[in-house]
Amino acid sequence: MRMLDYALREGWASLWRGRGSSAFAIVAIALAIIVLGSLLLVTWNIERLLARWTSAAEFSVYLQDEATSEQRGAIEALIDDSRVADGREYVSKADALTRFRREFTELASLATGFEDNPFPASVEVRIRPDADNDGRADALVRRVATLPGVADVRYDREWLARIASGLAVVRGTGLALALLMALAAAVTVASVVRLGLQARRDEIEIMQLVGSPIAFIRGPFVAEGVLQGGVGASIALGLLWLGFAAVRAGWGVDLGALLDGDSMQFLPARFCASLVAGGMTVGGVGGFAAARHAV
Amino acid sequence: MIETHHLSKFYSRGLYALRDLSLTVRKGEFVFLTGPSGAGKSTFLRLLLIQERQSEGEIFVNGSNLSKLSRREIQEYRRGIGFVFQDFKLIPTRTVLENISFVPQVLGVPPSQQRRRAFQVLKWVGLQHRMNAYPLDLSGGEQQRVAIARALVSDPVLLLADEPTGNLDPDLSLEIMNLLREVNAGGTTVVVATHDRELIRLVGRRTVTLDGGRVVELA
Numbered sequence: 001m002r003m004l005d006y007a008l009r010e011g012w013a014s015l016w017r018g019r020g021s022s023a024f025a026i027v028a029i030a031l032a033i034i035v036l037g038s039l040l041l042v043t044w045n046i047e048r049l050l051a052r053w054t055s056a057a058e059f060s061v062y063l064q065d066e067a068t069s070e071q072r073g074a075i076e077a078l079i080d081d082s083r084v085a086d087g088r089e090y091v092s093k094a095d096a097l098t099r100f101r102r103e104f105t106e107l108a109s110l111a112t113g114f115e116d117n118p119f120p121a122s123v124e125v126r127i128r129p130d131a132d133n134d135g136r137a138d139a140l141v142r143r144v145a146t147l148p149g150v151a152d153v154r155y156d157r158e159w160l161a162r163i164a165s166g167l168a169v170v171r172g173t174g175l176a177l178a179l180l181m182a183l184a185a186a187v188t189v190a191s192v193v194r195l196g197l198q199a200r201r202d203e204i205e206i207m208q209l210v211g212s213p214i215a216f217i218r219g220p221f222v223a224e225g226v227l228q229g230g231v232g233a234s235i236a237l238g239l240l241w242l243g244f245a246a247v248r249a250g251w252g253v254d255l256g257a258l259l260d261g262d263s264m265q266f267l268p269a270r271f272c273a274s275l276v277a278g279g280m281t282v283g284g285v286g287g288f289a290a291a292r293h294a295v
Numbered sequence: 296m297i298e299t300h301h302l303s304k305f306y307s308r309g310l311y312a313l314r315d316l317s318l319t320v321r322k323g324e325f326v327f328l329t330g331p332s333g334a335g336k337s338t339f340l341r342l343l344l345i346q347e348r349q350s351e352g353e354i355f356v357n358g359s360n361l362s363k364l365s366r367r368e369i370q371e372y373r374r375g376i377g378f379v380f381q382d383f384k385l386i387p388t389r390t391v392l393e394n395i396s397f398v399p400q401v402l403g404v405p406p407s408q409q410r411r412r413a414f415q416v417l418k419w420v421g422l423q424h425r426m427n428a429y430p431l432d433l434s435g436g437e438q439q440r441v442a443i444a445r446a447l448v449s450d451p452v453l454l455l456a457d458e459p460t461g462n463l464d465p466d467l468s469l470e471i472m473n474l475l476r477e478v479n480a481g482g483t484t485v486v487v488a489t490h491d492r493e494l495i496r497l498v499g500r501r502t503v504t505l506d507g508g509r510v511v512e513l514a
Contacts, residue, residue: 216402
Protein backbone atom coordinates (compact mmCIF):
# COMPACT_ATOMS: atom_id res chain seq x y z
CA MET A 1 0.00 0.00 0.00
CA ARG A 2 2.84 2.37 0.91
CA MET A 3 4.55 1.42 -2.32
CA LEU A 4 1.40 2.22 -4.31
CA ASP A 5 0.99 5.53 -2.51
CA TYR A 6 4.65 6.42 -3.13
CA ALA A 7 4.49 5.33 -6.79
CA LEU A 8 1.35 7.35 -7.51
CA ARG A 9 2.63 10.49 -5.80
CA GLU A 10 6.02 10.33 -7.48
CA GLY A 11 4.48 9.33 -10.81
CA TRP A 12 2.11 12.28 -10.74
CA ALA A 13 4.90 14.66 -9.70
CA SER A 14 7.07 13.40 -12.56
CA LEU A 15 4.20 13.74 -15.04
CA TRP A 16 3.61 17.30 -13.90
CA ARG A 17 7.32 18.19 -13.97
CA GLY A 18 7.65 16.93 -17.53
CA ARG A 19 4.20 18.04 -18.64
CA GLY A 20 5.52 19.32 -21.97
CA SER A 21 6.85 15.94 -23.03
CA SER A 22 4.05 14.08 -21.24
CA ALA A 23 1.62 15.89 -23.55
CA PHE A 24 3.04 13.91 -26.49
CA ALA A 25 2.35 10.61 -24.77
CA ILE A 26 -1.11 11.73 -23.69
CA VAL A 27 -1.98 12.84 -27.25
CA ALA A 28 -0.68 9.53 -28.68
CA ILE A 29 -2.86 7.54 -26.28
CA ALA A 30 -5.84 9.83 -26.86
CA LEU A 31 -5.56 9.32 -30.64
CA ALA A 32 -5.50 5.54 -30.27
CA ILE A 33 -8.51 5.64 -27.94
CA ILE A 34 -10.40 8.01 -30.27
CA VAL A 35 -9.91 5.60 -33.18
CA LEU A 36 -10.99 2.61 -31.11
CA GLY A 37 -13.81 4.53 -29.43
CA SER A 38 -15.21 5.85 -32.73
CA LEU A 39 -15.17 2.37 -34.14
CA LEU A 40 -16.92 0.98 -31.07
CA LEU A 41 -19.47 3.77 -31.15
CA VAL A 42 -20.43 3.12 -34.78
CA THR A 43 -20.36 -0.67 -34.64
CA TRP A 44 -22.19 -0.76 -31.33
CA ASN A 45 -25.06 1.34 -32.69
CA ILE A 46 -25.25 -0.78 -35.84
CA GLU A 47 -25.16 -3.96 -33.74
CA ARG A 48 -28.08 -2.67 -31.68
CA LEU A 49 -30.01 -2.13 -34.86
CA LEU A 50 -29.13 -5.59 -36.16
CA ALA A 51 -30.12 -7.14 -32.86
CA ARG A 52 -33.47 -5.38 -33.06
CA TRP A 53 -34.03 -6.52 -36.60
CA THR A 54 -33.00 -10.02 -35.69
CA SER A 55 -35.30 -10.16 -32.68
CA ALA A 56 -38.15 -8.85 -34.87
CA ALA A 57 -37.49 -11.48 -37.51
CA GLU A 58 -40.39 -12.84 -39.47
CA PHE A 59 -41.08 -14.64 -42.69
CA SER A 60 -43.94 -14.38 -45.10
CA VAL A 61 -45.68 -17.33 -46.74
CA TYR A 62 -47.37 -16.15 -49.96
CA LEU A 63 -50.35 -18.25 -50.95
CA GLN A 64 -51.43 -19.16 -54.44
CA ASP A 65 -54.66 -17.41 -55.46
CA GLU A 66 -56.29 -20.80 -55.84
CA ALA A 67 -55.14 -22.12 -52.47
CA THR A 68 -57.98 -23.74 -50.55
CA SER A 69 -58.85 -23.05 -46.95
CA GLU A 70 -57.77 -26.62 -46.11
CA GLN A 71 -54.35 -25.98 -47.60
CA ARG A 72 -54.07 -22.72 -45.65
CA GLY A 73 -55.16 -24.61 -42.53
CA ALA A 74 -52.42 -27.19 -43.08
CA ILE A 75 -49.82 -24.46 -43.50
CA GLU A 76 -50.92 -22.70 -40.31
CA ALA A 77 -51.03 -26.00 -38.40
CA LEU A 78 -47.48 -26.80 -39.42
CA ILE A 79 -46.34 -23.32 -38.30
CA ASP A 80 -48.17 -23.59 -34.97
CA ASP A 81 -46.83 -27.08 -34.23
CA SER A 82 -43.24 -26.16 -35.08
CA ARG A 83 -42.68 -24.11 -31.83
CA VAL A 84 -40.69 -21.73 -33.98
CA ALA A 85 -43.36 -19.05 -34.27
CA ASP A 86 -44.06 -16.41 -31.70
CA GLY A 87 -47.27 -15.55 -33.52
CA ARG A 88 -48.76 -15.37 -36.98
CA GLU A 89 -51.16 -13.20 -38.89
CA TYR A 90 -53.17 -13.98 -42.00
CA VAL A 91 -53.12 -11.12 -44.53
CA SER A 92 -55.83 -11.51 -47.16
CA LYS A 93 -55.50 -10.21 -50.70
CA ALA A 94 -57.74 -7.25 -49.77
CA ASP A 95 -55.65 -6.52 -46.65
CA ALA A 96 -52.47 -6.61 -48.73
CA LEU A 97 -53.89 -4.09 -51.20
CA THR A 98 -55.05 -1.80 -48.41
CA ARG A 99 -51.66 -2.01 -46.76
CA PHE A 100 -49.93 -1.15 -50.05
CA ARG A 101 -52.11 1.89 -50.58
CA ARG A 102 -51.52 3.03 -46.99
CA GLU A 103 -47.74 2.55 -46.95
CA PHE A 104 -46.96 3.68 -50.49
CA THR A 105 -49.31 6.58 -50.95
CA GLU A 106 -47.41 7.99 -53.97
CA LEU A 107 -47.72 4.63 -55.73
CA ALA A 108 -51.32 3.97 -54.75
CA SER A 109 -52.55 4.92 -58.25
CA LEU A 110 -50.58 1.99 -59.71
CA ALA A 111 -52.85 -0.45 -57.95
CA THR A 112 -56.05 1.03 -59.35
CA GLY A 113 -55.56 0.05 -63.00
CA PHE A 114 -55.85 -3.70 -62.43
CA GLU A 115 -59.03 -5.60 -62.97
CA ASP A 116 -58.14 -8.06 -60.24
CA ASN A 117 -56.26 -7.48 -57.01
CA PRO A 118 -52.65 -8.41 -57.90
CA PHE A 119 -51.49 -8.85 -54.32
CA PRO A 120 -51.32 -12.39 -52.97
CA ALA A 121 -52.70 -13.42 -49.62
CA SER A 122 -50.02 -14.35 -47.11
CA VAL A 123 -49.32 -15.64 -43.64
CA GLU A 124 -46.81 -13.49 -41.74
CA VAL A 125 -44.95 -15.40 -39.07
CA ARG A 126 -43.01 -13.80 -36.20
CA ILE A 127 -40.09 -16.00 -35.26
CA ARG A 128 -38.84 -16.69 -31.75
CA PRO A 129 -35.28 -15.29 -31.44
CA ASP A 130 -33.82 -18.62 -30.28
CA ALA A 131 -35.30 -20.37 -33.31
CA ASP A 132 -33.66 -17.85 -35.59
CA ASN A 133 -30.28 -18.59 -34.07
CA ASP A 134 -30.31 -22.38 -33.99
CA GLY A 135 -31.53 -22.97 -37.58
CA ARG A 136 -35.01 -24.28 -36.75
CA ALA A 137 -36.56 -21.30 -38.54
CA ASP A 138 -34.66 -22.17 -41.73
CA ALA A 139 -35.86 -25.75 -41.52
CA LEU A 140 -39.47 -24.64 -41.10
CA VAL A 141 -39.22 -22.26 -44.05
CA ARG A 142 -37.92 -25.08 -46.23
CA ARG A 143 -40.75 -27.38 -45.17
CA VAL A 144 -43.49 -24.75 -45.63
CA ALA A 145 -42.20 -23.98 -49.13
CA THR A 146 -43.02 -27.57 -50.21
CA LEU A 147 -46.63 -27.50 -49.01
CA PRO A 148 -49.44 -27.33 -51.57
CA GLY A 149 -51.01 -23.89 -51.96
CA VAL A 150 -47.74 -22.06 -51.22
CA ALA A 151 -46.57 -19.71 -53.99
CA ASP A 152 -43.42 -18.43 -52.29
CA VAL A 153 -41.76 -18.00 -48.91
CA ARG A 154 -39.68 -14.92 -48.13
CA TYR A 155 -37.19 -15.17 -45.33
CA ASP A 156 -34.45 -12.69 -46.24
CA ARG A 157 -31.83 -13.32 -43.58
CA GLU A 158 -28.88 -13.22 -45.92
CA TRP A 159 -28.58 -9.47 -46.04
CA LEU A 160 -28.57 -9.32 -42.23
CA ALA A 161 -25.80 -11.91 -42.16
CA ARG A 162 -23.93 -9.93 -44.81
CA ILE A 163 -24.16 -6.72 -42.76
CA ALA A 164 -23.01 -8.62 -39.66
CA SER A 165 -19.99 -10.09 -41.46
CA GLY A 166 -19.18 -6.68 -43.02
CA LEU A 167 -19.35 -5.23 -39.55
CA ALA A 168 -16.94 -7.90 -38.30
CA VAL A 169 -14.48 -6.95 -41.06
CA VAL A 170 -14.77 -3.25 -40.20
CA ARG A 171 -14.33 -4.06 -36.53
CA GLY A 172 -11.30 -6.28 -37.19
CA THR A 173 -9.61 -3.68 -39.40
CA GLY A 174 -10.34 -0.92 -36.92
CA LEU A 175 -9.10 -3.04 -34.04
CA ALA A 176 -5.85 -3.77 -35.89
CA LEU A 177 -5.39 -0.05 -36.56
CA ALA A 178 -6.16 0.79 -32.93
CA LEU A 179 -3.70 -1.85 -31.74
CA LEU A 180 -1.02 -0.42 -33.99
CA MET A 181 -1.72 3.04 -32.63
CA ALA A 182 -1.71 1.68 -29.08
CA LEU A 183 1.71 0.18 -29.74
CA ALA A 184 2.95 3.53 -31.05
CA ALA A 185 1.43 5.19 -27.98
CA ALA A 186 3.20 2.72 -25.67
CA VAL A 187 6.51 3.48 -27.39
CA THR A 188 5.87 7.23 -26.99
CA VAL A 189 5.06 6.73 -23.30
CA ALA A 190 8.23 4.69 -22.87
CA SER A 191 10.31 7.45 -24.48
CA VAL A 192 8.73 10.15 -22.35
CA VAL A 193 9.09 8.13 -19.14
CA ARG A 194 12.72 7.45 -20.06
CA LEU A 195 13.31 11.20 -20.20
CA GLY A 196 11.95 11.52 -16.67
CA LEU A 197 14.06 8.57 -15.66
CA GLN A 198 17.22 10.29 -16.88
CA ALA A 199 16.28 13.37 -14.85
CA ARG A 200 16.00 11.20 -11.74
CA ARG A 201 19.19 9.19 -12.25
CA ASP A 202 20.65 10.38 -8.92
CA GLU A 203 17.56 9.36 -6.99
CA ILE A 204 17.53 5.96 -8.64
CA GLU A 205 21.20 5.42 -7.84
CA ILE A 206 20.59 6.25 -4.19
CA MET A 207 17.55 4.00 -4.09
CA GLN A 208 19.61 1.14 -5.48
CA LEU A 209 22.44 1.77 -3.03
CA VAL A 210 20.19 1.81 0.03
CA GLY A 211 18.57 -1.47 -1.03
CA SER A 212 15.19 -0.13 -1.99
CA PRO A 213 12.87 -2.86 -3.32
CA ILE A 214 12.74 -2.92 -7.11
CA ALA A 215 9.00 -2.20 -6.99
CA PHE A 216 9.75 1.12 -5.26
CA ILE A 217 12.27 2.01 -7.96
CA ARG A 218 10.17 1.05 -10.98
CA GLY A 219 6.75 1.81 -9.46
CA PRO A 220 6.75 5.60 -10.05
CA PHE A 221 7.61 5.13 -13.74
CA VAL A 222 4.87 2.55 -14.26
CA ALA A 223 2.48 4.84 -12.36
CA GLU A 224 3.51 7.77 -14.56
CA GLY A 225 2.67 5.73 -17.66
CA VAL A 226 -0.63 4.59 -16.16
CA LEU A 227 -1.55 8.17 -15.31
CA GLN A 228 -0.62 9.37 -18.80
CA GLY A 229 -2.82 6.60 -20.20
CA GLY A 230 -5.69 7.48 -17.90
CA VAL A 231 -5.53 11.18 -18.73
CA GLY A 232 -5.19 10.45 -22.47
CA ALA A 233 -8.14 8.03 -22.46
CA SER A 234 -10.32 10.44 -20.45
CA ILE A 235 -9.56 13.27 -22.88
CA ALA A 236 -10.33 10.93 -25.79
CA LEU A 237 -13.69 9.97 -24.28
CA GLY A 238 -14.51 13.63 -23.70
CA LEU A 239 -13.71 14.49 -27.33
CA LEU A 240 -15.63 11.46 -28.52
CA TRP A 241 -18.66 12.55 -26.56
CA LEU A 242 -18.42 16.09 -27.94
CA GLY A 243 -18.18 14.67 -31.47
CA PHE A 244 -21.14 12.41 -30.77
CA ALA A 245 -23.20 15.31 -29.42
CA ALA A 246 -22.34 17.44 -32.47
CA VAL A 247 -23.34 14.65 -34.87
CA ARG A 248 -26.55 14.02 -32.99
CA ALA A 249 -27.41 17.73 -32.98
CA GLY A 250 -26.69 18.10 -36.68
CA TRP A 251 -27.95 14.86 -38.15
CA GLY A 252 -29.93 13.25 -35.31
CA VAL A 253 -33.21 13.12 -37.24
CA ASP A 254 -31.65 11.62 -40.38
CA LEU A 255 -29.71 9.10 -38.34
CA GLY A 256 -32.85 8.23 -36.40
CA ALA A 257 -34.58 7.40 -39.67
CA LEU A 258 -31.55 5.39 -40.72
CA LEU A 259 -31.64 3.55 -37.41
CA ASP A 260 -35.24 2.55 -37.99
CA GLY A 261 -36.70 5.12 -35.63
CA ASP A 262 -34.24 4.45 -32.82
CA SER A 263 -31.96 7.17 -31.50
CA MET A 264 -28.16 6.99 -31.68
CA GLN A 265 -26.64 6.25 -28.29
CA PHE A 266 -23.22 6.97 -26.76
CA LEU A 267 -21.09 4.10 -25.54
CA PRO A 268 -22.38 2.46 -22.34
CA ALA A 269 -20.44 2.98 -19.09
CA ARG A 270 -18.78 -0.45 -19.24
CA PHE A 271 -17.29 0.37 -22.67
CA CYS A 272 -16.05 3.75 -21.44
CA ALA A 273 -14.50 2.11 -18.37
CA SER A 274 -12.84 -0.48 -20.61
CA LEU A 275 -11.40 2.23 -22.86
CA VAL A 276 -9.96 4.11 -19.86
CA ALA A 277 -8.58 0.84 -18.48
CA GLY A 278 -7.11 0.08 -21.92
CA GLY A 279 -5.44 3.49 -22.07
CA MET A 280 -4.03 2.99 -18.58
CA THR A 281 -2.76 -0.45 -19.53
CA VAL A 282 -1.02 0.87 -22.65
CA GLY A 283 0.57 3.64 -20.55
CA GLY A 284 1.55 1.20 -17.83
CA VAL A 285 3.18 -1.14 -20.34
CA GLY A 286 5.15 1.79 -21.80
CA GLY A 287 6.22 2.95 -18.33
CA PHE A 288 7.20 -0.55 -17.29
CA ALA A 289 9.21 -1.09 -20.48
CA ALA A 290 11.13 2.14 -19.85
CA ALA A 291 11.75 1.34 -16.19
CA ARG A 292 12.78 -2.24 -16.90
CA HIS A 293 15.16 -1.12 -19.62
CA ALA A 294 16.85 1.38 -17.33
CA VAL A 295 16.81 -0.27 -13.88
CA MET B 296 32.86 -8.10 9.73
CA ILE B 297 34.68 -7.90 6.39
CA GLU B 298 36.94 -10.65 5.05
CA THR B 299 38.47 -10.79 1.62
CA HIS B 300 40.41 -13.73 0.22
CA HIS B 301 42.72 -13.21 -2.77
CA LEU B 302 40.38 -10.58 -4.10
CA SER B 303 41.11 -9.29 -7.59
CA LYS B 304 39.32 -7.01 -9.96
CA PHE B 305 40.58 -6.55 -13.46
CA TYR B 306 39.21 -4.99 -16.56
CA SER B 307 39.91 -5.77 -20.19
CA ARG B 308 43.50 -5.99 -21.46
CA GLY B 309 44.73 -7.18 -18.07
CA LEU B 310 44.27 -3.85 -16.29
CA TYR B 311 44.10 -4.64 -12.56
CA ALA B 312 42.22 -2.37 -10.17
CA LEU B 313 42.76 -4.76 -7.25
CA ARG B 314 45.19 -7.64 -7.07
CA ASP B 315 45.16 -10.55 -4.64
CA LEU B 316 43.79 -8.52 -1.73
CA SER B 317 43.33 -10.47 1.50
CA LEU B 318 42.09 -8.33 4.33
CA THR B 319 40.09 -8.55 7.54
CA VAL B 320 38.13 -5.72 9.17
CA ARG B 321 36.70 -6.60 12.57
CA LYS B 322 33.26 -5.61 13.75
CA GLY B 323 33.26 -2.11 15.28
CA GLU B 324 36.62 -1.23 13.75
CA PHE B 325 37.53 2.08 12.07
CA VAL B 326 39.83 1.50 9.09
CA PHE B 327 41.39 3.91 6.64
CA LEU B 328 42.12 2.83 3.07
CA THR B 329 44.72 5.05 1.57
CA GLY B 330 47.01 5.28 -1.42
CA PRO B 331 47.44 7.36 -4.56
CA SER B 332 44.76 7.84 -7.19
CA GLY B 333 44.11 4.57 -9.01
CA ALA B 334 45.38 2.50 -6.07
CA GLY B 335 42.08 0.59 -5.87
CA LYS B 336 40.46 2.27 -2.84
CA SER B 337 37.19 3.18 -4.57
CA THR B 338 37.09 -0.14 -6.40
CA PHE B 339 37.26 -1.95 -3.05
CA LEU B 340 34.34 0.11 -1.72
CA ARG B 341 32.34 -0.49 -4.91
CA LEU B 342 32.88 -4.23 -4.48
CA LEU B 343 31.67 -3.96 -0.88
CA LEU B 344 28.55 -2.14 -2.10
CA ILE B 345 28.17 -4.73 -4.89
CA GLN B 346 28.15 -1.97 -7.47
CA GLU B 347 30.71 -4.13 -9.24
CA ARG B 348 31.60 -7.82 -9.04
CA GLN B 349 35.08 -9.12 -8.32
CA SER B 350 36.97 -10.99 -11.03
CA GLU B 351 38.61 -13.43 -8.62
CA GLY B 352 38.60 -14.25 -4.92
CA GLU B 353 35.86 -13.86 -2.34
CA ILE B 354 34.39 -11.19 -0.09
CA PHE B 355 32.50 -12.02 3.08
CA VAL B 356 30.57 -9.41 5.03
CA ASN B 357 28.99 -10.57 8.28
CA GLY B 358 29.50 -14.13 7.04
CA SER B 359 27.69 -13.60 3.72
CA ASN B 360 29.59 -14.40 0.55
CA LEU B 361 28.78 -11.35 -1.57
CA SER B 362 29.31 -13.13 -4.88
CA LYS B 363 26.55 -15.62 -4.00
CA LEU B 364 23.82 -13.14 -3.14
CA SER B 365 20.68 -13.02 -5.27
CA ARG B 366 19.19 -9.71 -6.40
CA ARG B 367 16.77 -9.70 -3.49
CA GLU B 368 19.53 -10.60 -1.03
CA ILE B 369 21.66 -7.75 -2.36
CA GLN B 370 18.81 -5.35 -1.56
CA GLU B 371 18.61 -6.80 1.97
CA TYR B 372 22.38 -6.59 2.38
CA ARG B 373 22.55 -2.95 1.24
CA ARG B 374 19.94 -1.96 3.81
CA GLY B 375 22.58 -2.64 6.48
CA ILE B 376 25.20 -0.42 4.83
CA GLY B 377 25.54 3.34 4.88
CA PHE B 378 27.62 5.19 2.29
CA VAL B 379 29.12 8.63 1.96
CA PHE B 380 30.66 9.96 -1.25
CA GLN B 381 33.00 12.79 -2.05
CA ASP B 382 30.32 14.53 -4.17
CA PHE B 383 27.66 14.03 -1.44
CA LYS B 384 25.05 12.70 -3.91
CA LEU B 385 22.24 14.74 -2.38
CA ILE B 386 19.07 15.32 -4.37
CA PRO B 387 19.00 19.04 -5.17
CA THR B 388 15.21 19.22 -5.59
CA ARG B 389 14.54 17.92 -2.07
CA THR B 390 15.07 19.73 1.21
CA VAL B 391 17.63 18.54 3.73
CA LEU B 392 15.00 16.70 5.77
CA GLU B 393 13.46 15.20 2.62
CA ASN B 394 16.88 14.00 1.46
CA ILE B 395 17.27 12.09 4.70
CA SER B 396 13.69 10.83 4.99
CA PHE B 397 13.92 9.69 1.36
CA VAL B 398 15.82 6.59 2.49
CA PRO B 399 13.23 5.25 4.96
CA GLN B 400 10.53 6.31 2.52
CA VAL B 401 11.87 4.12 -0.30
CA LEU B 402 12.45 1.28 2.16
CA GLY B 403 8.76 1.27 3.00
CA VAL B 404 9.03 2.64 6.56
CA PRO B 405 5.70 4.06 7.84
CA PRO B 406 5.44 7.83 7.12
CA SER B 407 5.16 8.79 10.79
CA GLN B 408 8.53 7.15 11.50
CA GLN B 409 10.27 8.49 8.38
CA ARG B 410 10.39 12.12 9.43
CA ARG B 411 10.91 11.39 13.13
CA ARG B 412 13.95 9.24 12.45
CA ALA B 413 15.26 11.72 9.81
CA PHE B 414 14.96 14.55 12.30
CA GLN B 415 16.80 12.53 14.99
CA VAL B 416 19.87 11.95 12.80
CA LEU B 417 19.77 15.50 11.47
CA LYS B 418 19.85 16.73 15.05
CA TRP B 419 22.69 14.34 15.76
CA VAL B 420 24.83 15.93 13.01
CA GLY B 421 23.79 19.38 14.27
CA LEU B 422 21.82 20.58 11.28
CA GLN B 423 18.26 20.53 12.55
CA HIS B 424 18.04 24.29 12.01
CA ARG B 425 18.73 23.75 8.27
CA MET B 426 16.09 21.05 7.75
CA ASN B 427 14.06 23.09 5.25
CA ALA B 428 17.05 24.31 3.26
CA TYR B 429 17.98 22.83 -0.10
CA PRO B 430 21.39 21.17 -0.54
CA LEU B 431 22.71 23.86 -2.85
CA ASP B 432 22.06 26.45 -0.12
CA LEU B 433 24.45 24.63 2.23
CA SER B 434 28.23 24.78 2.54
CA GLY B 435 30.31 21.76 1.50
CA GLY B 436 30.79 20.70 5.12
CA GLU B 437 27.07 20.98 5.82
CA GLN B 438 26.24 18.98 2.70
CA GLN B 439 28.59 16.23 3.80
CA ARG B 440 27.03 16.18 7.26
CA VAL B 441 23.63 15.78 5.62
CA ALA B 442 25.06 12.91 3.57
CA ILE B 443 26.33 11.30 6.78
CA ALA B 444 22.93 11.78 8.41
CA ARG B 445 21.33 10.09 5.39
CA ALA B 446 23.82 7.22 5.69
CA LEU B 447 22.92 6.77 9.36
CA VAL B 448 19.16 7.04 9.10
CA SER B 449 18.71 3.30 8.57
CA ASP B 450 21.06 2.34 11.45
CA PRO B 451 23.74 0.65 9.34
CA VAL B 452 26.17 -1.88 10.77
CA LEU B 453 28.79 -0.78 8.25
CA LEU B 454 29.53 2.72 6.98
CA LEU B 455 31.58 3.17 3.81
CA ALA B 456 32.98 6.58 2.97
CA ASP B 457 34.75 7.29 -0.32
CA GLU B 458 36.91 10.42 -0.05
CA PRO B 459 34.34 12.09 2.25
CA THR B 460 36.58 15.10 2.77
CA GLY B 461 37.83 15.39 -0.80
CA ASN B 462 35.89 18.61 -1.41
CA LEU B 463 36.42 20.16 2.01
CA ASP B 464 39.07 22.37 3.59
CA PRO B 465 41.24 20.89 6.43
CA ASP B 466 39.12 22.23 9.33
CA LEU B 467 35.90 20.92 7.85
CA SER B 468 37.64 17.66 6.97
CA LEU B 469 38.59 17.13 10.61
CA GLU B 470 35.05 17.99 11.66
CA ILE B 471 33.66 15.33 9.32
CA MET B 472 36.24 12.79 10.55
CA ASN B 473 35.27 13.48 14.15
CA LEU B 474 31.67 12.86 13.18
CA LEU B 475 32.66 9.53 11.63
CA ARG B 476 34.60 8.68 14.80
CA GLU B 477 31.44 9.31 16.80
CA VAL B 478 29.54 7.03 14.45
CA ASN B 479 32.17 4.38 15.04
CA ALA B 480 31.99 4.91 18.80
CA GLY B 481 28.34 3.92 18.57
CA GLY B 482 29.39 0.46 17.33
CA THR B 483 29.19 0.95 13.56
CA THR B 484 32.12 -0.43 11.55
CA VAL B 485 33.58 2.39 9.45
CA VAL B 486 35.77 2.09 6.36
CA VAL B 487 37.06 5.37 4.95
CA ALA B 488 38.94 5.71 1.67
CA THR B 489 41.10 8.82 1.59
CA HIS B 490 44.40 9.96 0.17
CA ASP B 491 44.74 12.61 2.89
CA ARG B 492 47.70 11.35 4.95
CA GLU B 493 47.58 14.29 7.33
CA LEU B 494 43.98 13.56 8.23
CA ILE B 495 44.83 9.91 8.85
CA ARG B 496 47.65 10.98 11.14
CA LEU B 497 45.35 13.31 13.08
CA VAL B 498 42.62 10.70 13.52
CA GLY B 499 45.12 7.90 14.19
CA ARG B 500 43.35 4.68 13.25
CA ARG B 501 44.32 1.45 11.51
CA THR B 502 45.40 2.13 7.93
CA VAL B 503 45.61 -0.11 4.88
CA THR B 504 47.74 1.37 2.12
CA LEU B 505 47.11 0.27 -1.44
CA ASP B 506 49.15 0.88 -4.54
CA GLY B 507 48.49 -0.53 -7.99
CA GLY B 508 45.69 -2.65 -6.55
CA ARG B 509 47.93 -4.37 -3.97
CA VAL B 510 48.30 -3.89 -0.22
CA VAL B 511 51.67 -2.30 0.31
CA GLU B 512 51.42 -1.44 3.99
CA LEU B 513 49.30 -2.34 7.02
CA ALA B 514 49.60 0.03 9.96
